[in-house]
Amino acid sequence: MSDTTARRTGRQRRLETREREPLWKNPPLKIDMDVCITCDACFRACPKPFGAIFNHDLDVVIIPELCSGCNKCIDPCPVDCIHPDPDWTPASDQWWAEPENDDPYA
Numbered sequence: 604m605s606d607t608t609a610r611r612t613g614r615q616r617r618l619e620t621r622e623r624e625p626l627w628k629n630p631p632l633k634i635d636m637d638v639c640i641t642c643d644a645c646f647r648a649c650p651k652p653f654g655a656i657f658n659h660d661l662d663v664v665i666i667p668e669l670c671s672g673c674n675k676c677i678d679p680c681p682v683d684c685i686h687p688d689p690d691w692t693p694a695s696d697q698w699w700a701e702p703e704n705d706d707p708y709a
């Protein structure tokens with residue numbers, strides 16, 4: 604099994620269990636929707652093995668359980684509205700419905 608396959612399998616497991624990897628040391632990131640201009644640059648920057656950013660209604664959201672805290676989405680954001688969220692709370696059922704219904708990273 605290649606590394607890439609192993610990571611994808613990890614994401615699949617996270618989608619099924621809705622649990623964040625305990626080994627991830629960095630906190631997940633959160634988008635400040637008061638500032639976000641919904642440009643989708645962060646969505647394109649998020650590596651597929653994590654695949655944590657989704658369009659949800661008019662918002663762009665990060666599912667914290669899928670976000671490794673790799674920070675690759677921070678620099679591409681033109682308005683600097685993505686920040687670490689050490690006090691993150693579990694994603695809502697409505698957020699989880701996005702990858703379950705139509706996973707853009709699949």
Ligand code: SF4
Pocket residue numbers: 631632648649650653654655656665669670671672673674675676677
């Ligand atoms: S920190 Fe990494 S995994 Fe999390 S949303 Fe940004 S690019 Fe995706």
Ligand code: SF4
Pocket residue numbers: 634638639640641642643644645646663679680681682683684685
């Ligand atoms: S890159 Fe920044 S402004 Fe663009 S959608 Fe993502 S969070 Fe919003």
